[in-house]
Each structure stands twice: as structure tokens, then as C-alpha cells.
Amino acid sequence: MKKTSILIALLAASALVTAQVKDPVKTTFQSSREWRPTIDNRADAVMIYGTGGNPSDKSKRIPFEERVKTWQNKGYITHFMTGIAWGEYQDYFTGKWDGKMHLDEGQVDIKGDTIWHGHMVPYIVPTDNYLKYIKEMHVKRVIDAGIDAIFMEEPEFWARAGYSESFKHEWKKYYGFEWRPQHESPENTYLANKLKYWLYFNALNEVFTYAKAYGKSKGMDVKCYVPTHSLINYSQWMIVSPEASLASLPVVDGYIAQVWTGTSREPNYFNGVVKERVFETAFLEYGSMESMTAPTGRKMFFLTDPIEDWPRDWVDYKKNYQATFTAQLLYPNIADYEVMPWPERIYEGLYKTSMNSDTKAKIPKDYATQMQVMINTLNQMPKSKNQVSGSSGISILLANSLMFQRFPTHAGYDDPQLANFYGLALPFLKRGVPVKTVHIENLSFKEALTDTKVLLMSYANMKPLSPEAHQHLADWVKSGGVLIYSGTDLDPFQTVQEWWNTKGNHYSSPADHLFEKMNIEGVAKEGRYNYGQGSVHILRTDPKDYVLKQNNTQQLLAVVKDLYETKAKGGKLQFKNNFFLTRGVYDLVAVLDESVDAKPYQIKGNLIDLFDPKLPIYTSRDIQVGEQCFFLNLDRIQDKQKPQVLAAASRIYDEKIDAHHYSFIAKSPIQTTHISRILLPQKPKSILVNQQEVFAELNWDQKTKTYLLGFENDPQGVAVAIKW
Structure with missing residues (x-):
């Protein structure tokens, strides 16, 4: 055999092996504690939180390396998570690390008050010195402990912050001129938030670049992930974060979509009423996270939380957990999950038994059982080519600058509860149309608009950070896309000093530049314009008016319906509930x-x-x-003759099947109750649980040939043996 042929064969074999390597982590969770039988939920991996733990967990903790070993000894893949904007970093702030106090690096509001995450835990301005500390004292340590996946969560800079000396220093370094108070003008606000956005973009790039390089020096391939709230939530909560721009960083391997009851219960307006709409908000939040990464191919975990940060009652938690859990599963292209954060809080915490009761108790047994059934479905949840029912192809354009205009308000222009976004989304979502979102930062990827027939957008609540996006939009319309622009272009941020009105450009708003790309000259009037094979329809209404007022969506619905059915050839636009x-x-x-x-x-x-x-x-x-x-x-179910556990409040291991026998080991946290429905070829003669006979005739369902089995869980494993 010739050397060339041998080389080709080896390369082909290598490629085959690479293609067959499967990421072993489909489910994960985060915990600041060592392994304990009460929190052993049996996901694939655990993200051990903080070398010093979690600031909100005041219990005594054993050292990080020992915590790692306790989980590894129970068969878990161990990863590391910590905050990039806050954490147990008191040794940095109090000067223990380098002999200098650094409390002046906290984020500060206009009153001069530091914004705190916890006791002696400020939200941080990520200076070069702070990043050096994170690398040397945290990242290096966890890689030395053998951890090859690092999750740096919540790159958060509060919109109301921006008044500390550290921030002023970073301003001068970035812009080359002296700091300007953000409350004095829209332009100052925009500049301040653009800097906040860049600071955490740079912070993650710096830390992850170091992590990969240091890991490589030790023969390790370190993966780096960003657990982050959605762009929708950060915008609504008035926090600035790099979000979709992180997709341009080669050192970012993936994300966790931090969506849960706490984010999704933030009230929004619809039909003139402001209230919580947990399912709808969660659906949009998960959608914005999926669309942020879909064109890039990066890994995305979806998070849900059976409770939330804010103390409420178990009835409230259960209702909203079901809503967010359903919303995440309505995205069939995502099949990796963080099944819960902080199991120590979920299984061991005390919360009110009902809204009107002051009695507090641990998680009710039936809720724990239900939750464990739900999270164990995630271990085998498949991706699917199926789509959510309803008219597909309607998308809403988002931009990271959605976070830039939220605080403070200027010239009396307000966008209450992010109404300019929800004004485009909820009129359709509430009518059973599974609207999606598209990130303007991803338009350079050809896949970004592949499934979009009609794109809704506005610059009332965001601005394009570069002109290139407009060429991508114009090209898409020219090839047959339908663009509907809704906005008066009168908000005070239209005139900030940006690319559309500097360096030879003299557009009064960024939309004028976009319209010019499609041969619409001057300040475009309301109406319909054709460009190439596509169409542009301009509505001179800010989208917030569609939801702040009652029964005010008729024009928007009519325009979208007409263009969807006639120009976009999307079929009949179906409204349902x-x-x-x-x-x-x-x-x-x-x-x-x-x-x-x-x-x-x-x-x-x-x-x-x-x-x-x-x-x-x-x-x-x-x-x-x-x-x-x-x-x-x-x-x-494809093979109804194959004995199998269909649903269970435990994870199933060591399954063995022969002609008349089926056995397995079930593992789940102690002090919780197992339930499972088991498919069998015929009615069993015997069911042994830890060698004790438990068969009961009434638990057999002859029609479906399933047996309902219950017992008390044990993380060490419960042995089940069935004969028929």
C-alpha cells in the first residue's frame, strides 16, 4: 500500500472516530455543596460552584478540591461554575490577594452607593487587575484540579451603575476622553452602556483565552461556557451584558439559557393590561437564546428551576415550573438541559406551604416525585424535526443595544416593561403563532433568516451597532423576504453620535440608512414598498402602542396577515389559542x-x-x-414487546433483559418517593424491590401492559427484578 493511501486511510479513520465521539453531558446542574444523599439528582454532570462556594450559601463548606472528589466518587462528570461579575472574592476586595483594597471596583450608582450581590460581594467593574486575579486564583486552580469545563456565569453590568472611579478610568481608556455622567443625555447613556457591554465581552475573552491556553499547556482541552439570562430579561431588568456578540468569540464553546420562573414572571403589557405571563415570557426568552446561538452551532443548555430565588410558596413554584418546563420543550432543536440550580435549596430549603400560610416546610413529597419524573425525561429527550403547531416563519429582530436604552429615560420617552418588544411579539404569540426572534448580530450567518418569511422590526427600542446588518437585510428582502418596520423614529436615542450620523453619514435615524439600501429615499412615509422580489411595509407607530392600549393591534395584524399570505406565500395565517x-x-x-x-x-x-x-x-x-x-x-412506542421503564422519578441503571425477566437499579435522592410506569410483554408474576415481593394486581393496567411501581428512593440504588 502506498504511503499516500495509508495516510488517507488513517485520516478517514481518524475522522470516523472523531465523528463517533459523543459529548457525554446532556444534563447537568450546579451546586456549591459537596455530594450528599439528599441532593443526588443523577444528572450526567455537576457544575461545582466557586472555589469558595456560592455567596448566598452561608453553610460551612469543605475545600473545592474535596468537593470535586465527593461528586466524582459518585460517578459524576465534574465541571466548574463561578460568577464573572460577582462571587466569593473577598480576598481580592479586602487586599489579601495583592495587598491592596479593591472595594472601589464595585459598580456604583448615581447616589454613590455600591450595588451589592451579597455581604462584601459587590457587582464588579472588570478591571485588568480583577481579571488577573480571576485567572490566577480561580481558573488555574480548577484546571489544576482536573476540571476541563468552565462556566463563567452572568456577565452583568447594571444600567443604573456607571459612577465609580474604576468605571471612569475604564471610560477614559476606552473612549480617549473624560467620563460623562450617563443621566445627562441620551448620548452619554448610550456610550456608558456600550462600554459596559464591551467590558464583559473583553472579560470573558480574556479569561477564556487564558483557560484554554493554560489547559493546553497541561494537555487538556478546556471547554468554556457562558450561563446567561436572555437578552429579553436583561433588557427588562435593566442590565447590560454582551449576549449575542459572544458568538463571535472562538473561545466560547456554548451557553446555558438561564430562564426560570424568576425571569419569566416579570410583568409585561398586553391589550392594556400589565401582569405576569410566565409561559409566554419564558417561550420568548428561550427563543431568544436559541436564535442567539443557532447559526453558530454552539452548544446550548436550557435551564429550568423547580423553585426560584424569591421566597414564595410551593403551590406557586409548581404552577410556574410547569409553565417554564413546557416552554423550554417547545424548542425541538435543543436537547441539553441544566435540570436545576442549587439542589440543596430545592430539596432542603423551607418555603411556605401555600400563599396564605405562614407555615414553612421542605418540598412536598408529591412535588418532589413529579419534579424527578420531569427531569428524568430530559435524560432521553430527543431533538426533533417537528415544529410547534401554528403558522411558522414570523420573526422579530433583536439587537444587543436593546439593553442600552432602558435607563435612565430621556425627554419623557418611556418604554414601560419593554413594551416596544412585547408589542411586536405578544399580539401574535397570544393568537397561537409561534413567533421566533432573530439577532441582528447574527445576520452575517446565512442561516440566520433561513426560516423567516416575515421579519418584524423597530428601532424604537434598539439601534444597529454597525451598518453591515442593513446590507444583509436588504439582500434578504431583495431575494423575496418581507420586512415590516414599525416605529416613529422619534425616541431620543435616534440622535446619539453613532455611525449613521458621523464620518460622512448624515441620516436622521438608522432606519433611513436601511430604507435607502432598498431604494426608499428620504424620510420614508407609512406604506408599502417593493424591492426586488420582496416587500417592505413601514408603519409609523412605535410597537409599544400595540400593547399599552386596548384593542390596538388591528392594523399590525392586518398588514402581517396580508403580506404573510400574499407576498411571503406562507399560507393562511392561522390564529388559535x-x-x-x-x-x-x-x-x-x-x-x-x-x-x-x-x-x-x-x-x-x-x-x-x-x-x-x-x-x-x-x-x-x-x-x-x-x-x-x-x-x-x-x-x-416502537417496540412494545421490549420491557422498559417509560417514566420514573429515578434514573435507571444496569438494565438487564432476558426471555422472562427484567431488572434494573433505580437511583434518586434520599427522602423522596419513587414512582414509575413500566412497560412489560405481559402481566408480571413477581416484582421484587430489594428482594422484597411487592407485586399488586391493582397496579397492572392490562390495556397498556404497564405496571405502576412505587417505593422510597435511595441514591445508593434500589434493585428491581420483574418476572412474567
């Missing part, structure tokens, strides 16, 4: 309130209700307005 998705054997349903009607959604089949800790089987269910449901559809 529900969403439905099939993923493998799973069915997901959400029925919306404030919609076109109040009819329940009926689903039929042999269905295991995965939101019910008793795992009942239904042949028909009517899902009411405001409810979400999650089912396992027995009719879609």
Missing part, C-alpha cells in the same frame, strides 16, 4: 388565555400524564385555558 408539539414519544400542549377564544384543547391517545406524580393514563384530556400539559404517548 394553543400550541402543540410532538417530540419522539412525548406530547406537549399549552393553551393560552387572553386569546381568540377560551375553548379547551382536546388530546386523545393512550397518554401518561407526566405532570401528575401518580402517572395516570388517559385516553382523552381536555386542557383548559392557561394550562400546560406534558404526556408520554404510549401509542408511539
